[in-house]
Amino acid sequence: MRDRLIFSGQLVFTLGVAAFLVVPAVLSISAGVTVNYFRGISSGVTLQWVFQVWDLYADTILLSFLIAFAALAVTLLIGVPAAYALHTHGGRLSRIVEEVITLPIAIPGLAIALALLLTYGGFRSFRGSWLFIVAGHVIFTMPFMVRSVMAVFATVDVRTLDEGAASLGASPARRFLDVIVPNATPGILAGALMVITLSLGEFNLTWMLHTPLTKTLPIGLADSYASMRLEVASAYTLIFFIMIIPLLIAMQIFADRGQGR
Amino acid sequence: MNVAAGHGASVRIEACGKTFADGTRALEPATLDIACGETLVLLGPSGCGKTTMLRIIAGLELPDAGGRVLFDGKDMTSVPIEKRNVGMVFQSYALFPNMSVADNIGYGLKIRGIGRPERAARVAELVALTNIAGLESRRIDQLSGGQRQRVALARAVAIRPGILLLDEPLTALDAALRDRLRGELNRLLRALGITTIYVTHDQAEAMELGDRIVVMRKGSIAQIGTPREIYFAPESRFVAEFIGAANIVEAPVENGYLVLPGGRQAIGLEVSQSAAVAMIRPETIAIVDAAGAPLSGIIDSVSFIGDRQRMIVSGASSRPLAVDAPNTVKVKAGERVGLLIVPDAVRLLPPES
Amino acid sequence: MQYDASGQGRHSIMSHRSFVWFCLLPLAVVTAAFFLLPMARLVVVGAEGPQGMAGYLAILTEPRYRATLINTVVLSAATTIVTLVVATIAGMFLQRHRFLGRTVLIAMLTFPLAFPGVVVGFMIILLAGRQGLIGDLSGRMFGEKIVFAYSIYGLFLGYLYFSIPRVILTIMAAVQKLDAGLEEAARSLGAGPWAVQRDVVLPALGPAFVASGAIAFATAMGAFGTAFTLATNIDVLPMLIYTEFTLAANFATSAALSIGLGVITWAILALARSFSGGAVAAAG
Numbered sequence: 001m002r003d004r005l006i007f008s009g010q011l012v013f014t015l016g017v018a019a020f021l022v023v024p025a026v027l028s029i030s031a032g033v034t035v036n037y038f039r040g041i042s043s044g045v046t047l048q049w050v051f052q053v054w055d056l057y058a059d060t061i062l063l064s065f066l067i068a069f070a071a072l073a074v075t076l077l078i079g080v081p082a083a084y085a086l087h088t089h090g091g092r093l094s095r096i097v098e099e100v101i102t103l104p105i106a107i108p109g110l111a112i113a114l115a116l117l118l119t120y121g122g123f124r125s126f127r128g129s130w131l132f133i134v135a136g137h138v139i140f141t142m143p144f145m146v147r148s149v150m151a152v153f154a155t156v157d158v159r160t161l162d163e164g165a166a167s168l169g170a171s172p173a174r175r176f177l178d179v180i181v182p183n184a185t186p187g188i189l190a191g192a193l194m195v196i197t198l199s200l201g202e203f204n205l206t207w208m209l210h211t212p213l214t215k216t217l218p219i220g221l222a223d224s225y226a227s228m229r230l231e232v233a234s235a236y237t238l239i240f241f242i243m244i245i246p247l248l249i250a251m252q253i254f255a256d257r258g259q260g261r
Numbered sequence: 262m263n264v265a266a267g268h269g270a271s272v273r274i275e276a277c278g279k280t281f282a283d284g285t286r287a288l289e290p291a292t293l294d295i296a297c298g299e300t301l302v303l304l305g306p307s308g309c310g311k312t313t314m315l316r317i318i319a320g321l322e323l324p325d326a327g328g329r330v331l332f333d334g335k336d337m338t339s340v341p342i343e344k345r346n347v348g349m350v351f352q353s354y355a356l357f358p359n360m361s362v363a364d365n366i367g368y369g370l371k372i373r374g375i376g377r378p379e380r381a382a383r384v385a386e387l388v389a390l391t392n393i394a395g396l397e398s399r400r401i402d403q404l405s406g407g408q409r410q411r412v413a414l415a416r417a418v419a420i421r422p423g424i425l426l427l428d429e430p431l432t433a434l435d436a437a438l439r440d441r442l443r444g445e446l447n448r449l450l451r452a453l454g455i456t457t458i459y460v461t462h463d464q465a466e467a468m469e470l471g472d473r474i475v476v477m478r479k480g481s482i483a484q485i486g487t488p489r490e491i492y493f494a495p496e497s498r499f500v501a502e503f504i505g506a507a508n509i510v511e512a513p514v515e516n517g518y519l520v521l522p523g524g525r526q527a528i529g530l531e532v533s534q535s536a537a538v539a540m541i542r543p544e545t546i547a548i549v550d551a552a553g554a555p556l557s558g559i560i561d562s563v564s565f566i567g568d569r570q571r572m573i574v575s576g577a578s579s580r581p582l583a584v585d586a587p588n589t590v591k592v593k594a595g596e597r598v599g600l601l602i603v604p605d606a607v608r609l610l611p612p613e614s
Numbered sequence: 615m616q617y618d619a620s621g622q623g624r625h626s627i628m629s630h631r632s633f634v635w636f637c638l639l640p641l642a643v644v645t646a647a648f649f650l651l652p653m654a655r656l657v658v659v660g661a662e663g664p665q666g667m668a669g670y671l672a673i674l675t676e677p678r679y680r681a682t683l684i685n686t687v688v689l690s691a692a693t694t695i696v697t698l699v700v701a702t703i704a705g706m707f708l709q710r711h712r713f714l715g716r717t718v719l720i721a722m723l724t725f726p727l728a729f730p731g732v733v734v735g736f737m738i739i740l741l742a743g744r745q746g747l748i749g750d751l752s753g754r755m756f757g758e759k760i761v762f763a764y765s766i767y768g769l770f771l772g773y774l775y776f777s778i779p780r781v782i783l784t785i786m787a788a789v790q791k792l793d794a795g796l797e798e799a800a801r802s803l804g805a806g807p808w809a810v811q812r813d814v815v816l817p818a819l820g821p822a823f824v825a826s827g828a829i830a831f832a833t834a835m836g837a838f839g840t841a842f843t844l845a846t847n848i849d850v851l852p853m854l855i856y857t858e859f860t861l862a863a864n865f866a867t868s869a870a871l872s873i874g875l876g877v878i879t880w881a882i883l884a885l886a887r888s889f890s891g892g893a894v895a896a897a898g
Contacts, residue, residue: 010707017704017778018722024737024775025726027747031740038745078644081637088634097638101645106880107653108836110852111872114859115652118659118869135648142641157353163321164355166342168369168420172633178368182359201730203839204852208859218839222732225843230745237736244728252721341629 029241031234049235053224057236060220061243067130067216068199071137075145075195078138080188083149084180087158098150102143109204112139117208130214136205141198145191152187190254197247201240217243269456270332270423271297272318277328279313287313289481290328300450300457302471306503307462310480312428315460319426320345332423348422352429354413356401362412363388363397369420387415390449406434407442414446418453425450425457431466443469464504468492476500493542498610501540508541508582509610519607523577524556529604538610543571543585545606548592554599558582562594574600656869663866672867673874679854683874686851689766690834693773697781697830698823700774705785706815720786727779731772731839738763738772738844769848772840777830784829788822821890828886832879851875 031037035044082101086094104112116136121127158180165175181188203218210219217240224233271294278290288310295301303311316322318330320342330338337345348369356365363384370380388394391411396404404412410430417425430446431439447470450457461467467474468488476483476491476499484491484500495501498509512519514534519526528539551557558577563570569588575581577600584600592598663669673679708720726734742748742763749759762768792815800814838852845853851871859868 007711010703010711011713014704014707014719014723017700018719021726021775021778022722023747024740027740028736074644078640082641085634085637085641089638097642100650101641103880104649106832106883107876108838108852108872108879110836110838110855111656111876112649112652114855114869114872115656116648118865119652119655138644139649142645146641156358157355160351160353160355161357163342164349164351164357165368166321166630167319167347167349167426168416169343169346169372170368171343172630174372176633176637179357179359183357185359197728201728201733203730203732203842204836207838207842208856218730218732221730221736222839222843225732225736225739233736234740237733240733245725248725248728252724 025241028234028237031231032238033235034231037230037234049231050239052232053236053239056232057217057220057224060215060217061239063130063214064200064217067134067137068196070131070134071141071199072192072195074134074138075142076188076192079142079145079191080149080181080184081176083146083153083184083187084158084176086146087150087153088162098146101146104139105143109136109140109202110208112136113205113208116205128211128213133206133209133214133216136209137199137202140202140205141195144194144198145188148191148194149184149187152184156183158183186254186257190251193247193251193254197244197251200244200247269297269425269454271295271334272424272456272458273329273331273334274314274318274324275329275331277314277317277324277330279310279317279322279328280325286480288317288324290325291482293475293482293485295456295458297456298454300459300470300472302467302474303458303460303477304464304467304471304474304503305462305477305483308479309477311460311462311475311477313480314477315426315428315458318424318458319347319349345424346420346422347424347426348417348420349426350410350413350417350428350430352432354409354433356409356412356416358401360401361397362393362399362401362404365401365412366416366419369416373420383419384415387419390418391415392445407438410434410442414449418455423456425453425455427457427459429461430459431463432461439463446470468504476503478503494608495540496611498538498540501608501610506543506583506585508543508546508578508580510539510541510578510580510582512537512539512579514539514609521556521578523558523600524554526556526602526607527604528607528609530609532609534609536612538612540608540610541582541602541606543583544569545602546582546584547601548572548584548586548590549599549601551597551599554601556600556602557597558600560592560594560596560598563592574598657873659865660870660873661866663864663870669866669870670874673871679871682849682851682854685766685849686835689770689773689850690831693770693777693834694827694831697774697777698827701778701781701785701826702819702823704778705782706789708782709786709789723782724779726775727783729776731776731837731841732843733839734772734776735840735843737775738768738840742768742771764844764848766848768844769841769850772844773834773837776837776840777834780833781826781830784822784826785819788819792818824886824890828882832882835879835882836875 030041032049033045033047034041035046086098113136116132117127120132126132161179161183162175165179170178201218202216203222206216206219207222210216215223221233221236221240224236273295274291274293276290276292277288278286279288280286291314303314305311313322317324317328320330320337320340324330324338328338329336332345342349357368360368366384366387367380370383375383384397388397391414393408393411393415396408396412401409401412410433414430431442434442443466450470459466459470471488473485473487474491475485478499484496486494491500491504495504495507501507501509510519510521512521514520514528514532514537516533517528517531519528519537519539556577558574561573561575561581563572565588567588569585570590572584572586572592573581574584582600586592660669661667665672673683704723708716708723729737740746742761744761746761746763749761752758752760796814796818797810800810805813836852838856841848841850841853842856852875855868855871855875858864858871
């Protein structure tokens, strides 16, 4: 009887927390497809707000994808070899490097953005291009890629695989491509999902780094929250949810598979 | 089958020591020659430096300054493993999980630019040789331990290495499988006839597989010899006790006789020493009637082991002797028995340094 | 026939080592160019104000800045404590019981993980803003619209919104790793359910509390998007830095303040990590 009571109490509490998190999202989704949110859903269901958002903000969505994939490309090309190097080299130097590249997680994005602005703000064409935002996103997402790959290296005996391939005559670069990278794929994929998700949603850095010509999705969101009617802002948020939820589900599947092993 | 590809290379390591970055001395400078086609076993307890020596020969570790590794007289010291043309079987096998069995075996050939048809033929040859037919397209995680071991061996041999290096290749397997694979491995190594260096801590493996055995201890070579030499003529108490079972007897020698509390035992050498250390293997001691035997003692205990029985006999020597008798001999604890030892079976050891 | 890979010429055994360095080089270059150099620049700029190096102390000496700092710390601390309590109750419940809909519930509790701060701010507006649910309900029930999204309470709610999912995940993982044998041992020694929780379970979760609490705190300290979306007149450090930089064009002060903020968040995480043995995962 008492156990039953405790169970129910905890369940109700947990449901309450879930409601706190989910209800606003549901409100946002419904507002995005309601003709008039003030009058309620009875005013009718419509996609007009979604289309309006697309008309107004399509470029921000496309730019966000462009930046996310550019950041992914850079973190893959730089982060995966670096993770291998840090794992193989080991020792204090590797720990220091890992610590340094992890700092952008601990330091607020605002500070990093300011630092980038104060250093490269004078380079007009760079500062005005979307590549400036990519630079910020690369710094911010790199630790996630490197750590995710290193986590796999910690479970696979990379050193022996490397030695095995070496004993068969493969050069270091060949070993890296034939043996190391294929066996790091789970970490690379998990890292890639993380990089894309974080980049698509990044606001703190991007708000400082963007220009009127390089607005990303979260910038557009902030813009719509400040200046558009609630239905438009909600429809925009809805589009963001639709983009981000598949990524979250993919990440969850990955995490489950990782645990199952 | 076109398996035996010459007899491989000869190996010489010269004054190869290894001190790791943290200051631990893994290997004292050692010099060793391995002939073409010979199977040399590096044997010793864990931490004795045998794996370090193998890794230096492989090219996975650099010896300390002054050490040299020569293959067929050519200095290979600074040549990395991938250019040494060695085949290596790792303790954990190091099979590539991202490749099938066939791709694993063929990987070294692919690296060498061997075309697909020839590669396939060579892989098929090795699959047959190592008895893994039918597994070619399996993934590594679908293989049993024994199958993995065979794939690792096939992969190492596929490239027709000059030298085959095996680092505890059977250690990861359970006992019964280990015994069976040891026999198979022996036949295979004989068939290949290639220079082989084999690291193990298991003396049975060393005895069966080695043309010569290098017994190692604390980073140094304790003794080099054929299995028989190592077994019957150990040069130190460590080797005597590490290989097989040994009774170590400390007693004076007078005119070719060990003077023991239970009698006098001939040693086949006309010498006298006030304090000698002798080794007697348990299976070289025969149980006879106590009456008239040169040496006698009282049985403390009898353990039936199956193929033989091990008894502990006290009173004959200053310390109880282990005696292995055939399983048909009927004796009981408490009985007085005579012990008969052929003089050749008593081995005088040099005093401990 | 012999397959020969021995190649020509002498190759150094170092070639692998140089390859490893080669792998690390691009990361070193990018990190130096776009992180270390800018951060160094930030530190320099912070000291270029009229007060020089003393500009770094302004965060403590200037009353307005100090009040903001205290605001931010109190708000972050409150967020951390409430989040830990909420997440521990919910996380332990979810990890300990199997029931219909559990997976869905976990998904609901964790999906806001990837929401940027701005979206979280918007969620709070929908909940407690002028057209929000709470205002709507209270208006119908009491005839008075309760609107607090744009106050410090709205901000607090927003911080809870993005902290809870993160911390729940950490707590659940820690509970899963908990050795069930410990609890059974405690019960075999006669401890009741509450005593088991108090003496065995909660202490065992200590490192997870420290780790996830530190992340929640550091994230709250640096959160900008939520405050930005909700901002009417809430003084938190990131907003102060932002206004100093863009509105007042006060580069030196904003640089000094952001260095100060960065040092605080980094120190909290580093401290927690040394305390909980490296379990502090990445904050987002």
